[in-house]
Amino acid sequence: MLYTYKHINHDFEKIQKYIEHLVLNVWCKPNGNFLINKLHPDFVPIVNGVNPRYLKNPIKNVYRICNGLLPAQLLKLRNGFLANNSIEELCMGMGTPLLYSEIYTIRPALKRQLELFFKNLYSKVPQIIAFKKVCGEIDDYYDKLVDTNEKCPFCGINDILTPKHSKRDALDHYLPKDIYPFNSVNPNNLAPICKTCNSSYKGTNSPIRDNIGVRRKAFYPFAKKAVKLEFKAKFNCTSILKMKKEDVELKITNSRYKEQIETWDSLFGIKERYAIKLSSKDARGWLNTMLIDFKINPKTKYKSFAKKMEYYENNPMEDNNFLRVTYFNACKQMGVFN
Numbered sequence: 001m002l003y004t005y006k007h008i009n010h011d012f013e014k015i016q017k018y019i020e021h022l023v024l025n026v027w028c029k030p031n032g033n034f035l036i037n038k039l040h041p042d043f044v045p046i047v048n049g050v051n052p053r054y055l056k057n058p059i060k061n062v063y064r065i066c067n068g069l070l071p072a073q074l075l076k077l078r079n080g081f082l083a084n085n086s087i088e089e090l091c092m093g094m095g096t097p098l099l100y101s102e103i104y105t106i107r108p109a110l111k112r113q114l115e116l117f118f119k120n121l122y123s124k125v126p127q128i129i130a131f132k133k134v135c136g137e138i139d140d141y142y143d144k145l146v147d148t149n150e151k152c153p154f155c156g157i158n159d160i161l162t163p164k165h166s167k168r169d170a171l172d173h174y175l176p177k178d179i180y181p182f183n184s185v186n187p188n189n190l191a192p193i194c195k196t197c198n199s200s201y202k203g204t205n206s207p208i209r210d211n212i213g214v215r216r217k218a219f220y221p222f223a224k225k226a227v228k229l230e231f232k233a234k235f236n237c238t239s240i241l242k243m244k245k246e247d248v249e250l251k252i253t254n255s256r257y258k259e260q261i262e263t264w265d266s267l268f269g270i271k272e273r274y275a276i277k278l279s280s281k282d283a284r285g286w287l288n289t290m291l292i293d294f295k296i297n298p299k300t301k302y303k304s305f306a307k308k309m310e311y312y313e314n315n316p317m318e319d320n321n322f323l324r325v326t327y328f329n330a331c332k333q334m335g336v337f338n
């Protein structure tokens with residue numbers, strides 16, 4: 001990724017605490033009949049403030065099923081909750097996530113009820129007044145996360161809707177909520193993302209497992225520091241103005257993060273999208289503008305080129321500048337500016 005999101009303090013985070021209490025202290029420690037006062041006291045008005053089909057019924061049903069489970073099965077749920085909410089560790093290749101498909105093997109009904117609960121918790125509950133009173137507005141949480149960033153961190157080339165817009169982009173469940181239970185409202189698993197990255201490329205693919213289920217490392221969207229990536233392109237064509245995406249040979253490197261870079265590319269089609277950008281009309285426009293400047297001021301052309309490159313390097317997220325640098329370096333290598 002191009003940059004990472006900074007954690008913010010927001011009431012939205014409270015919901016995860018109530019869920020932690022529900023899973024670890026209520027569902028995983030069933031004792032007698034279900035009573036509403038077993039829930040975290042601040043979660044009760046939220047549960048009561050929404051159609052019982054969304055939360056109350058699945059909470060009771062999961063409790064009833066858990067009451068009939070073996071201690072080892074309850075321990076599996078507990079460990080699964082802890083693992084599935086350790087998003088950073090999972091991205092680093094540590095820990096073992098628990099999948100819905102594994103819960104199905106414990107009890108099919110348990111999988112169904114958990115799915116119902118965690119999906120409603122994200123899609124229905126943040127809209128209700130009782131939730132907003134305690135956990136604030138999810139739109140406000142999005143706005144604070146996006147802050148002054150205007151580009152999607154996953155691709156760096158598309159705009160992301162900002163607090164200035166009246167609409168917002170999606171909060172991506174980085175670990176998809178269809179595959180992994182327990183983390184549908186974990187702030188560490190919710191990252192603002194552009195539509196192309198979210199819907200066209202990533203979809204329901206998992207960053208931490210490939211298509212055949214093999215674990216892999218992935219960038220963590222809330223890492224304290226973004227990984228520094230090096231971009232190098234070579235254009236295998238004779239005329240740069242007629243270049244096609246197939247002519248672009250792109251390398252994205254950081255020797256310590258090879259696997260994460262591969263995952264990133266496979267999830268978001270990064271190399272394909274960058275090759276298209278580097279062979280696009282936009283890129284030809286970058287070159288033509290630079291050449292016009294050279295024609296007007298032939299004596300200062302190298303100085304002007306260096307100054308512009310310095311600016312692009314210092315402002316990588318502005319106007320595709322990180323790709324502009326890559327592009328002009330490749331042009332230079334081809335002898336376009338000689």
Ligand SMILES: [Zn+2]
Pocket residue numbers: 152153154155156157158193194195196197198
């Ligand atoms: Zn994107």
